Amino acid sequence: MAHNEGKDQEVHFVGDSRVQVNKNRPVPKDYSEFPGKTEAFFPNFLLKEWMVGVVVLVGFMALVLSEKPPLGQQADPTNTSFLPVPDWYFLFLYELLKFKWASGPFVVLGTVVVPGLLFGGLFLAPWLDRGKDRRPFKRPVTTGIALLTLVAIVTLTWVAWDEHEKQLASQPKGTSEDAKIVHPEDxxxxxxxxxxxxxxxxxxxxxxxxxxxxxxxxxxxxxxxxxxxxxxxxxxxxxxxxxxxxxxxxxxxxxxxxxxxxxxxxxx
CATH class of the missing domain: 1.10.760.10 (Cytochrome c-like domain)
Structure with missing residues (x-):
């Protein structure tokens, strides 16, 4: 025990190091109090994660090797009948930019504002839905945002692909068919x-x-x-x-x- 500069404040020292004892030091919980409800991070938890990752990777590689990539025609800058279309995961944005309110002078609305609202809703979900219940019907805000986003993406993707197929079918004669070369392997x-x-x-x-x-x-x-x-x-x-x-x-x-x-x- 010692006094600190004349003040009647009791100070405890650890040995001779003169380091004050911190009585409020947080002590982690002893998870042995909860048998069967926890597991060691290494190696138990990591081993499970690695096994799941291996299964997903093997399944993905099996799909890649079993199907040839859908390659289009050879690039030809002189082919004016070619209809460009983005990859399937960008089709909904491709279709979104076709609307008058999201293109032309309002292109910022379609490229920044609308995607910003979607990602902003995802970012703010933890603050908008703070309930402890995990059941979907007990979480109306999160469930509503997720369903609305899913329906919008699926609908826009389907409309974009359907419109592309109709454009290909409506091409005038003598464009897509006549672009074929007889014996191109010659x-x-x-x-x-x-x-x-x-x-x-x-x-x-x-x-x-x-x-x-x-x-x-x-x-x-x-x-x-x-x-x-x-x-x-x-x-x-x-x-x-x-x-x-x-x-x-x-x-x-x-x-x-x-x-x-x-x-x-x-x-x-």
């Missing part, structure tokens, strides 16, 4: 894309600066196509093709197999 297609032909006639033979090559086999034989490659025609100068004679023959025979656009087929 090595001649690679020869075509690796030469200057693609710059004038397009990736899909649709014609850019030069004429379209779809249905060219109806007008010229492979030998005549080779002659055009060598001597040129119209605005096409002679000697544009830079491959070998064998590649030239392969390309000419492949071009002769290409079908004309569907409209020309129907007129014939």
């Amino acid at each position: 090595p001649a297609y690679e020869i075509y894309k690796n030469n200057a032909c693609v710059n004038c006639h397009g990736q899909k033979l649709e014609g850019l600066q030069g004429p379209a090559l779809r249905g060219i086999g109806d007008a010229y034989t492979p030998e005549e196509i080779i002659t055009i490659m060598d001597e040129g025609k119209g605005q096409m100068p002679a000697g544009m093709f830079q491959g070998t004679e064998e590649e030239k023959r392969q390309l000419a025979e492949w071009l002769a197999k290409q079908d004309p656009p569907k409209e020309e087929k129907e007129q014939q």
Whole structure:
């Protein structure tokens, strides 16, 4: 016991260290008072978490390996009929930005305000719902926000996908179907894309600066196509093709197999 600067205040020291005793020091509860209601964090709890993580990872990898990724068409900047669409988990935002009140001059409303309200409601849920009951019907605020968000996301996702399918179905003839190349696996297609032909006639033979090559086999034989490659025609100068004679023959025979656009087929 000692006195502190003349004040009648009793001070306790621990040994000779002169460290005051803190009588209000918090002491953690002894969980042995609750047998069967708790477990050690390591290794019991962590082992359970790791096992759940392994099961989820194995299931996810099984789904990934069992199904091929739904890849779209090869990127083609000249294809004006392509309809871009985001991944499925962003479809609801994609559809949201189509509304007049969420796009154009009000785009901030659709990109900042509405998502901010959704995430703000999620962030404020612990303060809006402070009840101890865990049953959903006893938690109207949290349950209402969750159901409203779920219904909105599912509805907007379905509407966006349905509208995209309708747009694909309503495309005019001669766009999506005519973009198909006959025998695209033929090595001649690679020869075509690796030469200057693609710059004038397009990736899909649709014609850019030069004429379209779809249905060219109806007008010229492979030998005549080779002659055009060598001597040129119209605005096409002679000697544009830079491959070998064998590649030239392969390309000419492949071009002769290409079908004309569907409209020309129907007129014939």
